[in-house]
Amino acid sequence: MLDDMMPAPPPRAGMGKSARHGTWGALEGGALEGGALEGGMQRCGPAPSSPVGPHPAAGAATLYLRATASLREPSRFPRLGGGRKVCRATRRFLVGVPTKPMARGAALIAVLIAVIAAGPRAAAETDPVEVVATFSLIGDMAAAIGGERVSVATIVGPNGDPHVYQPTPDDARRLAAADLVLANGLGLEGWIARLIAAARSDAPVVTVSDGIAPLTFHRTRAHAAIARYRRCQTGNRLDVACARGPLDYEDTIGTDPHAWHDLANARIYVANIAAALTEADPAGAETYAASLAGYQRRLAALEDTIRTVIRRLPDARRVVITTHDAFGYFERAYGLRFEALQSAIADAEPSAADLAYLIRRIRRMRVPAIFVETTTDRRLIERVARETGTRIGGELYSDALSPPDGPAPTFLDMIGHNIRTIEAALNAGR
Amino acid sequence: MIWDLVIDPFVAFGFMRRALVGCLAIALGGTPVGVFLVLRRMSLTGDAIAHAILPGAAVGYLVAGLSVGAMTVGGLVAGLTVGLLAGFVTRATVLREDASLAGFYLTSLALGVLLVSMRGGSVDLMHVLLGNVLALDDQAMVLLAGIATVTLVALAVAYRPLVVDSVDPEYLRTVSRTGARVHYLLLTLAVINLVAGFHALGTLMAVGIMIVPATAARFWHRDLAGILVMAVAIAVAASLTGLLLSFHFGLPSGPAIILCAGGAFVLSLAVGPHGSLLARRVHRRHLRA
Ligand SMILES: [Zn+2]
Numbered sequence: 001m002l003d004d005m006m007p008a009p010p011p012r013a014g015m016g017k018s019a020r021h022g023t024w025g026a027l028e029g030g031a032l033e034g035g036a037l038e039g040g041m042q043r044c045g046p047a048p049s050s051p052v053g054p055h056p057a058a059g060a061a062t063l064y065l066r067a068t069a070s071l072r073e074p075s076r077f078p079r080l081g082g083g084r085k086v087c088r089a090t091r092r093f094l095v096g097v098p099t100k101p102m103a104r105g106a107a108l109i110a111v112l113i114a115v116i117a118a119g120p121r122a123a124a125e126t127d128p129v130e131v132v133a134t135f136s137l138i139g140d141m142a143a144a145i146g147g148e149r150v151s152v153a154t155i156v157g158p159n160g161d162p163h164v165y166q167p168t169p170d171d172a173r174r175l176a177a178a179d180l181v182l183a184n185g186l187g188l189e190g191w192i193a194r195l196i197a198a199a200r201s202d203a204p205v206v207t208v209s210d211g212i213a214p215l216t217f218h219r220t221r222a223h224a225a226i227a228r229y230r231r232c233q234t235g236n237r238l239d240v241a242c243a244r245g246p247l248d249y250e251d252t253i254g255t256d257p258h259a260w261h262d263l264a265n266a267r268i269y270v271a272n273i274a275a276a277l278t279e280a281d282p283a284g285a286e287t288y289a290a291s292l293a294g295y296q297r298r299l300a301a302l303e304d305t306i307r308t309v310i311r312r313l314p315d316a317r318r319v320v321i322t323t324h325d326a327f328g329y330f331e332r333a334y335g336l337r338f339e340a341l342q343s344a345i346a347d348a349e350p351s352a353a354d355l356a357y358l359i360r361r362i363r364r365m366r367v368p369a370i371f372v373e374t375t376t377d378r379r380l381i382e383r384v385a386r387e388t389g390t391r392i393g394g395e396l397y398s399d400a401l402s403p404p405d406g407p408a409p410t411f412l413d414m415i416g417h418n419i420r421t422i423e424a425a426l427n428a429g430r
Numbered sequence: 431m432i433w434d435l436v437i438d439p440f441v442a443f444g445f446m447r448r449a450l451v452g453c454l455a456i457a458l459g460g461t462p463v464g465v466f467l468v469l470r471r472m473s474l475t476g477d478a479i480a481h482a483i484l485p486g487a488a489v490g491y492l493v494a495g496l497s498v499g500a501m502t503v504g505g506l507v508a509g510l511t512v513g514l515l516a517g518f519v520t521r522a523t524v525l526r527e528d529a530s531l532a533g534f535y536l537t538s539l540a541l542g543v544l545l546v547s548m549r550g551g552s553v554d555l556m557h558v559l560l561g562n563v564l565a566l567d568d569q570a571m572v573l574l575a576g577i578a579t580v581t582l583v584a585l586a587v588a589y590r591p592l593v594v595d596s597v598d599p600e601y602l603r604t605v606s607r608t609g610a611r612v613h614y615l616l617l618t619l620a621v622i623n624l625v626a627g628f629h630a631l632g633t634l635m636a637v638g639i640m641i642v643p644a645t646a647a648r649f650w651h652r653d654l655a656g657i658l659v660m661a662v663a664i665a666v667a668a669s670l671t672g673l674l675l676s677f678h679f680g681l682p683s684g685p686a687i688i689l690c691a692g693g694a695f696v697l698s699l700a701v702g703p704h705g706s707l708l709a710r711r712v713h714r715r716h717l718r719a
Contacts (some may be wrong), residue, residue: 350564350682351676351677351679351680351681351682351683352439352445352446352449352564352673352676352677352680352683353676353677353678353679353680354680355443355445355564356439356442356443356446356677359443359445379562379565379567380562380564380565382565382567383445383564383565383566383567384445386444387443387444387445
């Protein structure tokens with residue numbers, strides 16, 4: 001009994017993970033906090049020169065854009081409109097401008113013609129606001145709030161893993177042409193600072209998670225549990241009351257970025273997005289407010305569904321096993337317990353100790369089903385399912401939407417799909 | 431005590447048994463091939479071929495998803511193409527083997543990186559490309575066992591020419607065309623074993639279990655048979671120890687196994703009976719006396 005409850009392996013020293021997190025921290029502390037993300041809304045103007053060097057992948061784009069950067073300074077045409085609209089129009093033109101100095105003159109003329117022809121007022125009516133979202137969930141929210149007034153591009157698309165994305169020069173071009181950049185923040189997009197620096201984008205970067213109560217995470221739930229058992233053990237004896245006590249959250253290595261799984265946070269996300277859109281395009285304020293109100297109502301309805309589903313589950317079945325630790329906010333908000341094979345930092349390779357720990361847990365708790373996540377490698381969790389004789393309960397979408405023909409093409413669909421999948425799998429065979 | 435530390439993990443957990451059997455298969459098939467590579471001063475060839483396999487496997491994944499079959503075929507095609515082309519160029523032109531191999535594998539690697547980034551944005555590909563010894567499924571197990579069997583049979587059949595050619599390549603080249611055939615056979619065996627190892631340990635770690643025990647075994651025996659047996663024994667011991675370290679101390683399994691082999695290498699280098707630091711010093715003292 002005690003042997004069964006006591007995982008033999010000690011917690012893993014933060015191999016790789018803490019180092020990686022250090023990089024995130026550096027990025028956050030440097031470019032993100034000091035500049036882009038914290039800076040909030042900036043008016044159109046020359047990009048501040050960033051101390052962060054360009055990423056190799058975006059190197060070509062950097063050269064390309066640097067060659068055209070001088071053209072983008074508004075001081076060159078100070079009286080032509082003087083506002084954001086002109087900047088937007090010129091910027092979009094210049095993204096397609098060739099790099100040779102010879103071509104600059106031609107480009108400049110083309111821009112002048114365009115600006116004069118379009119005129120500052122006309123542009124406001126026809127042009128949608130160009131929004132770049134870092135990953136699919138935020139892109140979908142922006143499209144839902146903005147409707148026809150915005151055109152949304154997403155950097156990490158459906159089924160893509162935002163933790164480990166490698167930006168391409170194409171992304172830098174899209175950023176340079178954007179009027180507004182929406183990022184999750186909380187350390188999710190470690191690559192965004194370099195990308196913004198490389199693209200020399202002067203669009204305001206809005207952190208949509210601003211205002212939520214962040215959750216810290218520990219290496220993995222497994223490691224925190226192991227630490228708890230060690231704390232409660234003296235010699236060969238285990239203090240059972242202590243071992244059933246709360247998990248020790250001291251062993252944290254950062255902020256959990258997956259805040260959207262708590263729909264109260266999702267409400268803050270869409271409110272932030274609506275505010276950012278309103279600032280970028282004041283003429284659309286009413287539209288944005290109306291779609292925001294509609295979206296909030298649907299979020300509230302969805303939240304009711306989630307609470308009802310979980311209330312109906314018997315206590316013993318309120319455990320969900322997944323591949324990576326993405327549901328901490330869901331757990332805190334709705335009281336369903338989640339255990340994951342991998343820490344939320346997806347590139348840390350699980351050890352034999354992690355696997356053994358999870359298998360012991362599943363055997364003891366008689367977990368009815370295991371879930372795979374669409375953005376992670378599923379081989380290990382399938383091994384665990386085989387070994388414990390547990391069913392694979394289905395796919396959960398945690399960090400990315402599905403393609404349009406999949407079961408989770410929008411954020412609301414995604415949350416609905418997840419709760420229905422969990423409900424079906426945990427209720428099966430009762 | 432011993433039971434709890436060594437036996438119980440394998441009794442209680444199927445994934446540990448699978449991992450051990452997978453490592454045994456690589457040790458039996460790959461390590462002897464590694465011994466011949468070391469003997470022919472081709473230790474780094476394994477590394478080059480491993481890099482050449484990676485893009486092939488990546489293409490297999492992009493075409494057919496996470497399937498053992500597609501990734502194996504892709505890796506085999508890329509590895510064999512590079513290995514055989516390099517061998518051919520070496521024998522047909524003035525370029526030496528290491529240089530031609532470098533030229534081909536770097537090209538292959540670049541092509542792979544290009545293809546992968548063009549697809550981009552999906553599940554992190556490096557994650558997929560790094561096999562995990564803890565996640566071996568039935569297909570991968572069958573593949574590993576099959577390749578180990580084929581390798582052992584091939585080595586047994588071609589043992590004599592392999593030994594002769596490895597000791598004195600000029601001799602076979604002058605008397606027959608066997609030399610070239612032996613060379614290609616060895617390259618082919620290296621490729622298929624690295625593809626097998628790729629599923630279990632990831633390509634780069636697979637080179638480790640192939641070459642490191644072979645280099646360590648050199649310090650323990652002079653005759654080839656002795657070196658072969660010793661190398662396999664070191665590979666098996668390193669696999670077992672590495673897996674147990676991963677189990678008890680939470681280390682990632684692949685690196686733990688190779689580090690154990692590396693430890694055996696450093697130990698052999700220091701105190702092995704033949705040509706090690708210690709043996710040389712003792713030998714010199716003998717000469718002076
Ligand atoms: Zn995640």
